[in-house]
Amino acid sequence: xxxxxxxxxxxxxxxxxxxxxxxxxxxxxxxxxxxxxxxxxxxxxxxxxxxxxxxxxxxxxxxxxxxxxxxxxxxxxxxxxxxxxxxxxxxxxxxxxxxxxxxxxxxxxxxxxxxxxxxxxxxxxxxxxxxxxxxxxxxxxxxxxxxxxxxxxxxxxxxxxxxxxxxxxxxxxxxxxxxxxxxxxxxxxxxxxxxxxxxxxxxxxxxxxxxxxxxxxxxxxxxxxxxxxxxxxxxxxxxxxxxxxxxxxxxxxxxxxxxxxxxxxxxxxxxxxxxxxxxxxxxxxxxxxxxxxxxxxxxxxxxxxxxxxxxxxxxxxxxxxxxxxxxxxxxxxxxxxxxxxxxxxxxxxxxxxxxxxxxxxxxxxxxxxxxxxxxxxxxxxxxxxxxxxxxxxxxxxxxxxxxxxxxxxxxxxxxxxxxxxxxxxxxxxxxxxxxxxxxxxxxxxxxxxxxxxxx
Amino acid sequence: xxxxxxxxxxxxxxxxxxxxxxxxxxxxxxxxxxxxxxxxxxxxxxxxxxxxxxxxxxxxxxxxxxxxxxxxxxxxxxxxxxxxxxxxxxxxxxxxxxxxxxxxxxxxxxxxxxxxxxxxxxxxxxxxxxxxxxxxxxxxxxxxxxx
Numbered sequence: 363x364x365x366x367x368x369x370x371x372x373x374x375x376x377x378x379x380x381x382x383x384x385x386x387x388x389x390x391x392x393x394x395x396x397x398x399x400x401x402x403x404x405x406x407x408x409x410x411x412x413x414x415x416x417x418x419x420x421x422x423x424x425x426x427x428x429x430x431x432x433x434x435x436x437x438x439x440x441x442x443x444x445x446x447x448x449x450x451x452x453x454x455x456x457x458x459x460x461x462x463x464x465x466x467x468x469x470x471x472x473x474x475x476x477x478x479x480x481x482x483x484x485x486x487x488x489x490x491x492x493x494x495x496x497x498x499x500x501x502x503x504x505x506x507x508x509x510x511x512x513x514x515x516x517x518x519x520x521x522x523x524x525x526x527x528x529x530x531x532x533x534x535x536x537x538x539x540x541x542x543x544x545x546x547x548x549x550x551x552x553x554x555x556x557x558x559x560x561x562x563x564x565x566x567x568x569x570x571x572x573x574x575x576x577x578x579x580x581x582x583x584x585x586x587x588x589x590x591x592x593x594x595x596x597x598x599x600x601x602x603x604x605x606x607x608x609x610x611x612x613x614x615x616x617x618x619x620x621x622x623x624x625x626x627x628x629x630x631x632x633x634x635x636x637x638x639x640x641x642x643x644x645x646x647x648x649x650x651x652x653x654x655x656x657x658x659x660x661x662x663x664x665x666x667x668x669x670x671x672x673x674x675x676x677x678x679x680x681x682x683x684x685x686x687x688x689x690x691x692x693x694x695x696x697x698x699x700x701x702x703x704x705x706x707x708x709x710x711x712x713x714x715x716x717x718x719x720x721x722x723x724x725x726x727x728x729x730x731x732x733x734x735x736x737x738x739x740x741x742x743x744x745x746x747x748x749x750x751x752x753x754x755x756x757x758x759x760x761x762x763x764x765x766x767x768x769x770x771x772x773x774x775x776x777x778x779x780x781x782x783x784x785x786x787x788x789x790x791x792x793x794x795x796x797x798x799x800x801x802x803x804x805x806x807x808x809x810x811x812x813x814x815x816x817x
Numbered sequence: 818x819x820x821x822x823x824x825x826x827x828x829x830x831x832x833x834x835x836x837x838x839x840x841x842x843x844x845x846x847x848x849x850x851x852x853x854x855x856x857x858x859x860x861x862x863x864x865x866x867x868x869x870x871x872x873x874x875x876x877x878x879x880x881x882x883x884x885x886x887x888x889x890x891x892x893x894x895x896x897x898x899x900x901x902x903x904x905x906x907x908x909x910x911x912x913x914x915x916x917x918x919x920x921x922x923x924x925x926x927x928x929x930x931x932x933x934x935x936x937x938x939x940x941x942x943x944x945x946x947x948x949x950x951x952x953x954x955x956x957x958x959x960x961x962x963x964x
Contacts, residue, residue, distance in 0.1 A: 366908045370899050377891045421909035429909070499944075 363406035365417040365434055368442065369483065371400045372476035379469035390457040393468035397450040397475055404442045404479070411439045412808065418485070426546055433485040433548075437619075437684070437809040441611045442482040444688050448603040448695045449475050451784050455699055456596040458780030464507055473500040474604065481608055487535050487545045487620075494531065494608060498524055501605050508594040516592035520601075523585040527575030534568035541565065547620050554623055566624035569616050577609025579665035580639035587650075590658035595702035598654065602661050603695030610668050610687035617672060618680055619813040625672070632673035633746065639666025640749050644756035653701050653764040657694070660719055660761065663753050664690040670746055671734050678737035681806040685730035688805065689795070693719045693727055696788035697761075699781075707782040712765060714789035720758035724796035729803065826868040833861035837938070842925060844934050851934030855941025862946050871953040880946055887943025893936030897929050909933075 375396035382389045410417045411434050418433035420426055434442075453471045456462055477497025484490050502524070506517035539545055541561050542553040554562060574582035590598045617625040625632075643663030650656045664686070671683035696715035700708050718727035731750060738747040795802050837858040844850030865874040875881050901910035912929045913920060920927045 366899070366902060370902070370908070373895045374899065377888070377895045380888045380891060381885075419907050421907060422911050423907050 363403055363410075365407065365419055365432060365483065367403040368400050368407070368479050369432070369476070371396060371403060372472050372479060376469055376472040376476055379472055380466070382469075384462050384465050384468040387457070387461075390453070390462055390468050393472050394450065394454055394457065396472060397446060397453060400475060400479065401443065401446045401450060404439065404446060407434055407439055410434075411436050411812075416812070427544055427549065430489045431485040431546055431548070432483050432489075434483050435809075436805070436812040437611070437614060438482040440684070440688060440805045440809050441607055442479050444691050445478045445482070445604045445607050446475055448691055449478075449600065451788055452596050452599050452603070452695060452699070455599075455781055455784040458778075458784070459596075459702075464509070466503065467507060470500045470504050470507075471600070473497075474504065474600065478604060478608065482611060485547045487538055487547060487550065489545075490612075490615075491528075491532055491535050494612075495528060497605065497608065498528060501601060504597050504600060505589065505593055507597050512592040513594060513597075516589045516597075519585050520589045520593070523575060527572045527582075530568045530575075531572035534565040534572060537565040537568070538562070547615075550620050554621060562621050562624050563627065566616070566621050566628065569612070570628065573609040573612040573616075574635075575609075576612070577606055577665045577668065578662055579635060579669050580642045580662065581635075583639065583643075583662045583665070586662060587655050587658040590661070590698075591652055591654045595654075595698055598657075599695045599698035602657075602698060603691050606661070606665070606694075607687060607691055609665070610683070613668070613672060614680070614683065614687075614809075614813075618810065629673045629675070632669050633743075636666045636668075636670030636673055637746065637749055639663065639669060640753045642666075644753045644760070647760035648756060648763070650760075651767070654698070656760050656764045657697050657701065660697075660757055661690075661694055663757060664694070664719070667731070667734060667750065667753065670750070671737065674737050674741050674743065674746075676737070676741070677807075677810050678740060679734070680810045681803075682730060682733035682737050684809045685733055685802055685806040688802065689718065689726040689730045689792070692788055692792055696785060696792065699788070700785050701764075703781065703785075708785070709765075711782075711785040711789040714792055716758070716761035716765065718792045718796070719761060721754040722758065724793060726792045726795035726799070726802055728796055729799040730806075733803070733806070823868050826864050830861050830865060833864075834858055837861070841934055841938050842931070845926060845928065845930050846924070851937030852941055854934075855938040856945065858938070858942045859945030859949070862942075863949050866949050866953050871950070874953075875950075879942075880950070883943045883946035883950065885943075887940045887947065890936040890939025890941075890943060893932055894940065897933040897936065 375393065379389065379393055382392075384390060384393070407417060416433055416435040418431060420429040420431050422429050449471055453468065456467070462468065474497055477493050477500060480493030481490055481497060484493055502517065502521045505520045506514050535545070538550065542550050542557075544550060544553065571582065575585075578586040590602060593601065617628075640663050643659045643661075643666055647656050647659035647663065650659060668683050668686050668690070671679045671686055673679070693715050696711060697719065700712040700715060714725065718725035721727045721731035731754060735747050735750050738744075738750065837854040840849035840857065841851055841854035844854070862874060862880055879886065898909050901912070902908055
């Protein structure tokens with residue numbers, strides 16, 4: 363499978379879907395098939411990405427620096443796979459849950475997929491911005507899905523805050539270009555190894571803020587509770603499960619791969635931000651009465667864990683950050699989708715995802731948290747390790763308080779066979795990875811190994 | 818007293834569109850490109866909406882069919898990006914190739930990047946105008962309601 367396969371498919375499909383009425387069942391199924399095809403094409407790239415040379419091409423056969431380099435290493439592939447799977451699950455859920463109510467919904471989800479795949483596969487800082495904006499534009503339109511006043515209010519908050527994040531990101535890209543004279547990530551890496559280590563501190567800080575807004579860690583989290591509460595449940599699942607991956611991927615790509623020197627300097631700051639997010643998210647999750655707000659604060663805790671993992675010296679912490687991001691993405695999707703419905707099935711799925719979020723075995727979340735805990739203890743960060751345990755306990759408490767209290771468990775439309783299948787598939791994936799963690803651990807380890815610029 | 822703004826805004830429309838076209842055509846060699854061209858054309862239409870209102874602005878065909886135009890632009894962009902793949906080239910390959918003779922007159926060089934940029938222009942124009950139109954529709958037909 364050539365690298366352009368997973369890029370071509372969602373683009374062409376999105377262009378076609380834009381002309382069709384997404385409320386028709388066959389259009390929705392076409393979008394679902396297309397996303398499934400993208401998933402298969404991406405999975406096809408796995409052996410190549412794990413081979414000696416990561417698959418890559420330069421657009422238009424221009425020399426590097428003129429043409430844009432697209433490259434899929436292990437980190438790109440694992441993020442693309444998980445994000446596309448989450449999009450696919452959510453689209454299937456929305457379709458079988460009772461029909462899509464907007465003409466453009468399937469096309470927008472496919473465009474979001476095209477943007478995300480582009481972000482993960484590009485090896486050019488400005489092209490990263492272009493795909494990132496494409497994904498954001500699709501997300502802006504999706505945020506208002508449902509078109510009730512509360513959905514529009516969520517969309518407005520989301521658009522305003524994220525446009526500020528985009529501006530910061532664009533400024534950082536301009537500074538990177540002015541400083542290094544190139545936008546190609548591999549060339550920036552070479553420049554950084556040869557050049558002055560302090561030159562990239564300002565763009566690095568701007569990037570941290572920009573990705574902070576996407577990922578939603580303290581103090582950039584302020585939009586998350588309002589948006590996740592007021593957007594529709596499927597949209598919240600899309601935003602929290604798939605779109606937030608841009609933040610974690612961007613931090614890993616730019617922090618670990620492109621500017622490792624800046625990351626090394628930023629470690630004390632990241633540790634403080636991570637600890638603050640973990641504490642803030644866990645405590646406020648306990649104080650909220652609305653389930654979606656509880657989930658939003660749980661996602662702030664999750665973002666804090668990723669940041670805390672990045673703040674640890676050495677590879678183990680970074681591997682844990684990848685695992686946390688991947689497991690968290692599936693957790694949040696399952697939680698947001700399960701809390702939309704009532705009945706026995708929803709209860710079971712919610713419990714599994716809640717256990718995974720809190721890090722109770724045997725779930726995927728347990729392994730990612732255990733990895734972080736081990737890395738923290740190995741580095742002698744006992745306070746951080748204590749915080750991770752505390753966050754787990756508080757998340758468990760908050761998520762099951764919501765479970766106890768909520769009406770949605772008794773009333774509301776139950777999960778039927780179709781929607782239940784989606785939510786069950788997500789929960790079962792969490793348990794399967796919990797029982798056989800080798801793929802998750804290997805994904806984390808190899809993804810960081812592939813970056814290769816660290817000692 | 819009659820305001821000078823409405824006639825002035827009508828006068829500005831066509832020159833703005835000409836500048837937008839120029840930006841598109843010279844984008845390959847100098848400052849410009851499809852994105853600023855589309856944004857400028859969209860702003861010219863925005864001026865019509867603000868000054869003359871939705872009905873007047875929608876007299877123009879391109880404004881009424883802005884959303885399909887964005888779709889056509891998307892097809893052009895995707896087509897120029899990925900059709901070279903069928904011929905065995907890498908995506909986004911430019912025709913005529915660098916070693917082939919150029920086609921064009923004076924400063925105007927014809928190549929497939931122009932089609933790509935044109936598609937981009939249509940996408941940006943279509944999206945900007947559609948968003949403006951939706952806002953105009955909402956404020957025109959609904960009472961503003963608080964949260």
